[in-house]
Amino acid sequence: MTERTLILVKPDGVKRGLAGEILRRIEAKGYTLVAVHLRTATEDVLARHYAEHVGKPFYEPLVEFMMSGPSLAVIAEGDRVIEGFRALAGPTDPTTAPPGTIRGDLGRQWPTTVLQNLVHGSDSSASAEFEIGVWFPSL
Numbered sequence: 001m002t003e004r005t006l007i008l009v010k011p012d013g014v015k016r017g018l019a020g021e022i023l024r025r026i027e028a029k030g031y032t033l034v035a036v037h038l039r040t041a042t043e044d045v046l047a048r049h050y051a052e053h054v055g056k057p058f059y060e061p062l063v064e065f066m067m068s069g070p071s072l073a074v075i076a077e078g079d080r081v082i083e084g085f086r087a088l089a090g091p092t093d094p095t096t097a098p099p100g101t102i103r104g105d106l107g108r109q110w111p112t113t114v115l116q117n118l119v120h121g122s123d124s125s126a127s128a129e130f131e132i133g134v135w136f137p138s139l
């Protein structure tokens with residue numbers, strides 16, 4: 001089923017010059033880029049985007065990291081792209097993410113644990129719809 005997902009190249013990925021490599025992998029898989037937008041997240045955007053994590057020990061460091069520079073927000077479209085991009089990204093922790101995945105190939109443990117893991121991808125159709133509205137309010 002054709003669907004859309006919200007992908008972020010997080011500030012570490014943009015700073016390290018990996019936005020192009022990450023977009024390349026999305027396109028090489030056959031997904032279509034529908035919209036891209038470079039922007040530095042505000043606290044309000046992050047409070048909505050990461051609502052499920054408010055109150056967790058890593059929430060404040062996560063917000064600080066996400067406000068440290070621009071992220072590349074991407075809407076990608078394709079057959080089962082929500083699940084497919086999560087597979088391309090790999091598991092949350094770059095140290096144990098398998099080679100072949102974005103986090104496994106390009107992520108690294110240093111300088112922080114887990115936090116700086118290059119990308120975000122929506123995890124369900126409900127979150128994709130919600131997150132697209134958060135990052136692309138005019139669409």
Ligand code: IDP
Nearest residue numbers: 058062091092113114115116117119120121123
């Ligand atoms: P996901 O990005 O793989 O879906 P989530 O559990 O939704 O992972 O966590 C959101 C983001 O919060 C992660 O991508 C990562 O940047 C950060 N994060 C998650 N767990 C930890 C942790 O234990 N320590 C530090 N940062 C974390």
Ligand code: MG
Nearest residue numbers: 120121122123
């Ligand atoms: Mg998540």
